[in-house]
């Protein structure tokens with residue numbers, strides 16, 4: 001299982017491979033072991049800066065990669081996950097060949113003895129956040145950057161969206177916006193009823209864009225950038241006639257399977273939305289644009305290792321033709337909701353002016369549309385969620401949502 005964790009960490013850090021993809025590529029193992037490997041790898045990635053800073057004074061020279069990997073896992077287990085010291089140390093030692101065992105054992109014994117105090121004394125929020133993200137969030141959100149970084153240290157709860165009339169699964173808490181929340185560590189597949197297909201996993205923030213589009217039964221609605229289908233499911237379960245536009249054929253298959261599991265229907269157009277020419281215009285469009293995904297770091301601790309500052313600029317450029325395509329496909333008077341799961345303002349607030357330059361009019365969100373979440377409403381009537389908001393409920397992903405209308 002710890003071999004699995006080491007493989008996951010190596011895939012993300014050395015090969016910039018998404019954690020979920022690396023998880024799928026692990027050799028066959030018990031579901032429980034796979035989940036444990038994921039949990040350990042996630043803890044290492046979330047706290048990598050702090051972990052390396054704890055190790056730094058204990059190492060006289062740069063250790064071989066395999067020893068560093070084992071020590072990182074050992075420190076995460078000792079100081080983040082609370083694994084008993086003898087188990088954490090011996091398991092990490094077993095990850096390395098004989099000549100390195102003495103080193104790993106000696107270093108981790110010291111971490112077990114002195115590490116808790118050492119990690120406490122560090123500026124972990126800063127160390128565990130890449131400098132470019134810290135700078136960007138500080139510029140955008142001021143001192144809240146610390147609370148954002150703190151929120152990224154903890155695994156996210158499991159959030160569910162429910163089909164209309166579905167019962168709240170045992171242990172779930174109904175949040176004011178309609179999402180059902182279960183404690184972090186709950187596995188979707190373990191939920192009684194998961195097989196009955198009455199709900200799907202979707203962060204409370206990710207559920208807001210479709211909620212704010214407020215699709216009505218019978219309306220023609222397009223969901224652009226639709227896979228794996230959380231938002232299509234919301235729109236279809238509201239009774240809208242949905243066309244889901246998705247460029248990636250493999251992801252479109254997942255979307256299809258997810259809808260089938262829920263007994264929902266949508267027309268799926270596997271195409272690049274910028275080249276898509278629908279026969280008829282739509283009453284409403286949800287554009288969940290591809291983005292840097294920095295708002296999802298609680299759930300995806302690999303994001304900061306996969307993205308570079310230059311990616312944000314490329315994504316901003318990629319989002320614009322999608323906004324244009326969405327505007328063109330709307331009927332006069334139709335509604336557009338633009339959303340990104342990013343904390344980078346360039347991919348959110350920064351795109352509002354572009355939408356306006358296409359003739360789209362802002363359609364501000366009102367406080368009654370965001371029950372219990374007024375703190376996420378901006379003065380302009382956009383929605384800006386951050387992982388440090390809603391702390392009393394356990395936070396939510398970082399999203400930007402803006403609503404527009406095409407003039408009559």
Ligand SMILES: C[S@@+](CC[C@H](N)C(=O)[O-])C[C@H]1O[C@@H](n2cnc3c(N)ncnc32)[C@H](O)[C@@H]1O
Pocket residue numbers: 224225226227228229230231232245246247248251271272273274288289290291322341
């Ligand atoms: C943020 S994800 C969408 C998540 C989805 N809306 C949900 O709620 O489950 C963005 C999606 O846009 C798709 N995409 C990216 N560029 C696209 C394009 N030019 N046309 C259509 N889909 C695109 C990606 O393949 C990806 O599946």
